[in-house]
Amino acid sequence: MKVCVVTGGTRGIGAAIARAQAGVPGRALVLGYRGDHARARAIVAELDRPDSPVRAVACDVAVPEQVGRLFAAADELGELTGLVNSAAVLERQCGFDEISADRWARILGVNVIGLATCCTHALDRMRRGGVIVNLSSRAAVLGAPGEYVDYAASKAAVDTITRGLGLEAAARGIRVVGIRPGVIDTEIHASGGDPDRAKRVGPTLPLGRAGTPEDIARAVTWLLSPAADYITATTIDVSGGR
Numbered sequence: 001m002k003v004c005v006v007t008g009g010t011r012g013i014g015a016a017i018a019r020a021q022a023g024v025p026g027r028a029l030v031l032g033y034r035g036d037h038a039r040a041r042a043i044v045a046e047l048d049r050p051d052s053p054v055r056a057v058a059c060d061v062a063v064p065e066q067v068g069r070l071f072a073a074a075d076e077l078g079e080l081t082g083l084v085n086s087a088a089v090l091e092r093q094c095g096f097d098e099i100s101a102d103r104w105a106r107i108l109g110v111n112v113i114g115l116a117t118c119c120t121h122a123l124d125r126m127r128r129g130g131v132i133v134n135l136s137s138r139a140a141v142l143g144a145p146g147e148y149v150d151y152a153a154s155k156a157a158v159d160t161i162t163r164g165l166g167l168e169a170a171a172r173g174i175r176v177v178g179i180r181p182g183v184i185d186t187e188i189h190a191s192g193g194d195p196d197r198a199k200r201v202g203p204t205l206p207l208g209r210a211g212t213p214e215d216i217a218r219a220v221t222w223l224l225s226p227a228a229d230y231i232t233a234t235t236i237d238v239s240g241g242r
Contacts, residue, residue: 182239
């Protein structure tokens with residue numbers, strides 16, 4: 001059975017990706033999540049099927065041992081062919097000079113080092129090729145001044161990983177691609193201290209609205225599919241023109 005791992009797979013964009021990928025006979029999903037056990041149980045109950053099983057594994061991607069357990073769960077189900085790195089953290093908006101060393105460490109530990117650890121586990125398992133999709137952000141390009149330059153910097157690092165690893169892994173039949181979401185209507189804005197950000201900013205965007213998790217999930221589904229098999233080592237904006 002083919003297996004796809006989705007980190008951060010029980011909420012927001014990650015949950016939308018899980019729903020888009022679920023229900024395909026012969027393909028299993030393993031969803032990583034950090035803390036909300038009830039939410040994880042609910043999405044497994046919603047999506048799990050005998051011919052397309054879904055498992056949820058508690059995993060802070062910043063903790064290598066937990067990442068190991070996540071991929072061990074995938075091994076139990078079959079052959080890893082897909083990885084979607086959706087797990088990320090965002091801290092409250094502030095100026096650059098207010099960002100503490102501890103906050104830098106938290107952001108980089110999850111958004112960069114955790115993602116890289118997951119990529120390494122995937123490379124070890126994709127013996128016959130596969131696809132890695134890394135979730136970046138338009139903040140990587142815009143810089144997020146006065147809001148969260150640390151988050152923006154971490155996502156710029158993700159773009160570099162996507163480019164470099166994509167070039168390294170191409171000869172092994174592994175595609176590595178990225179998506180830069182724009183302003184998407186999810187709970188992450190509350191983490192930044194601005195829960196209404198999507199509603200406020202959405203009407204100012206070229207397409208006149210904030211994005212939805214499903215907008216990103218459709219793009220991820222395409223990148224994981226054979227329809228995108230000539231795309232690697234690049235990151236695509238899905239941002240309503242922002």
